[in-house]
Amino acid sequence: MNKSNRRLSIFLIAAIGISSFSSAQQLEPILKELIQKGLEKSHAINIHNLDSKQAKVDQKLAKVVFLPKVTFNSSFTRLDNDITFDDDTQNLLIATQKLLIKEAIGIPFNDALPNNIPLSEIPNLQSKNILKSSVDVDWILFSGFEATNAYKASKHKEASLNYVVIAKKDKIALKIIETYDKLALVCASKRVLISSKKYLDEQEYYVKKAIKNGLAIPLNRKKIELAKQQLAAKQLEYNHNKSLLVEVLYQLTGENRKSLSLVNPTLRSFSTEFSNPEKRNEIKALEEAEKATIFKAKMEKSNFIPKIALKGHYEFIEEDLSLLDPKWYVGVGIQWNAFDGFKSKLKSIKTKIESKKYRAQIENANEMIALSIMKAELSYEAALENTKIVKKEIELASDTYEMINKQYKNNLTSINDVLDALNDLEKASFKLQNSYYNERRAITNLLHAKGILKY
Structure with a gap:
């Protein structure tokens, strides 16, 4: 096997082996690192985390309703006269x-x-100079389940927001993975361009040698030069595409542009063994939001249940009290909101309608997820089949190029046939990388649709 064919075989083995070597792999370490940086940078996730913290504070507010409230009071009052x-x-x-x-x-x-x-x-009944210092204790003993339902509503709201955060993380991870894979595809095109340049340089050498020996004409050399100019245009397109993808990754992750430009990823397939589907975080978020509205409706409805509270008061300064003022007292009272003009009832009905909206969203989301799983499975199946076809195309293009190259060296064909064969080999090689990219996209979407995407 000559030098050209050895290089060609090595190139093809490397291109095909890129996927098979990592068929059991998941995400590359550098990709995982980029995803983590993207999650830390995301303003949307930070905002939802703050919302979740607010919901946690709402839970504490609901619980502290049952803690006694202690208030210290102090005042000085001067009347126009003593009260006698x-x-x-x-x-x-x-x-x-x-x-x-x-x-x-x-x-x-x-x-x-x-x-x-x-x-x-x-x-005197009351001296005109009144100095008072006292303490009051207000203690809710029973809130009519209003505080309890408020706590449960806030608890489910927090859970819903946490699932929303996870779902947002999935979307960010998918975007970073897709951009990273596009960069890998661009880098694959670079490897094809380098390989093509080597072949063109070799052909240029043979053309020059043939011209010296009178076996070729200068027009053949011009055709080689044109092919090299076209290759230079593709190199410029590669540079632009890579710069654009590096900028997108910078916007997503905040990673240094210089470091990102040094990244040279290869297309690697994920594992083809899928575990059973899990409930998507979007569904979990909607279900928790639905539960939150149910307890919110109960909270609003419990406004009609009587509330029981304890009231205590103690005066520190006895001298300035009137003859009718007690030094201390303790009492238990009941508050019963018997009729509020249907306000609480209407609020409860409105919240129940909101709960029904969440249920409709859940059913719609489940249908869309089932459709996306089927679509991803079909796409993955098509990508695998396409990969098999492209590998056959590469094999055929390689054999064709080898045959035409030998014919050209024996003056049995023209340089045009060699360049066409080389172009077909270049296209087939890149089609394989593109097929790996589509396969990876389908697997990623399938993992996400099934709720088992790990990063």
């Missing part, structure tokens, strides 16, 4: 005081009270 009894009441209280004193010391009822016996002043 009216004159008749004061005279009555003084007369009563005199009767009690006379009875105590044994003075007859009708005798006058001696002047040397002092009388107590009638206290």
Whole structure:
């Protein structure tokens, strides 16, 4: 086998072996790293994570309803005057005081009270300077299940948001994998271009040698030069495509552009062994959202259930209290919202309708997922069949090129036939890489549709 054919065989073995070598592989380490960086960079995921944290705070708010609320109060008030009894009441209280004193010391009822016996002043109902310092305790003992249902609604809302985050991560991972595979396809085209350049350089050598020996004409050399110019145009297209894909990866992952430009991926197939389908995160998110609305409706409906609360109050400064103010008190009360103009009922009906919307979305999503699984399976089957066909095309194009090249070297055919055969081999080689790309796309979509995509 001559040098040209050895290079051709090595190239074909490498191109075909790229897929078979990694048939049991999953994602490449560098691709996994890019996906993780993309997930960390994603603003959409960060926003949903913050929403999830808010839902967790809502759960805590629902739970702390049952904790006692302690409030310390302090105030100073100055009235325009002391609040006292009216004159008749004061005279009555003084007369009563005199009767009690006379009875105590044994003075007859009708005798006058001696002047040397002092009388107590009638206290004010409230002094005009009022300094108060107190503590209040409010403790909800029973919320009519409103707080309990609010907690459960927030719990399911948090779960829904968490599943939304995972679903968003899947979409970002799919986008990065697709871009990475496109870059691999572009790099595959680069390898084909390099191989083609080697063949053209070899043909140019033979053409120059043939011209010197009078076995070829200068027109053949011009045809080689034209083919090399066309190859240079393809090289420019490769550079543009790679630069564009590097920029897309930079936008998705935030990775340094220089580092991304050094990435030289190859097309590798995923494992063809699929586990049983799992419920998609989009479905889980909708189901949790549906449960959240159910408990929200119960929360709104429980507005009619009586609420029980404990109230406590204690005054630290007793001196400035009025004669009617207690120093402390404790009480238990019931609040029953018997009729609110149908407001709570209408809110509950509205929330139930929202729950039905989620159920409709779940059924629609399940139908779409089933369709996407079937579509991905058919695409994968078609890609595998296409790969077999392209491998046969490469085998035929390789044998054809080898035969025509030998004929040309023996002056049995023209340079045009050689260039055409080389072009057919180049196209077939790239078609194989493109078939690997389509196969990988179908597998990735199938894994995602079944909910078993791992990254």
